[in-house]
Amino acid sequence: MNFFKNLLIKFLIKTFLIIFFIGGYTLAEDGINLDSDCLIHGQCSMDTYELLNIRDGEEANPTGFVNDIITGATMFIGVLVTITLVVSGFLFILAGGDEKMAERGKSGAKYSLIGLLLVIFSYTIIRAIQFLAAG
Structure with missing residues (x-):
């Protein structure tokens, strides 16, 4: 192992x-x-x-600055989710007969996907609020 x-x-x-x-x-x-x-x-x-x-x-303005921060944070979290999903997949594949390691891989993948959904929904909500606030 x-x-x-x-x-x-x-x-x-x-x-x-x-x-x-x-x-x-x-x-x-x-x-x-x-x-x-x-x-x-x-x-x-x-x-x-x-x-x-x-x-x-x-021109630089506060709205562009906030958009850059939101976009950068979303991309960073997306990279983290991808890395955790890949590592969880490797844990599951390399578990062999070890049930504890297989369960860690499954739960890691499940929570990674839940995190990805949270990021997508929060990004959508933030963009909708920005759209409505802009008028």
Whole structure:
């Protein structure tokens, strides 16, 4: 059983590193100022809105700020839910004959899906309130 746990941990670490480095390379191409002068003097810059291609020519305002926070929090929680769902699935698959581990996997998947539904409903309610408040 320890062999499978070690294999799972190595797989997750390697997957994270691959996604991190490929994602970082893609971001570096699109919106981060990485020329030799900025690397030497340590004055590199990044424009998040230009990088993500949002707020094109739009003035900054409190509503946009709140929308950015809500969107960022929703995306972060969505990533956490996905990770917990995958880990719960691995626990269930690797349980073998261990009923306790299989039950942990099942309950983890159940609570991950409940969390996902809560996030979707709360996001929908917040957007509906914003729509109604805007008039």
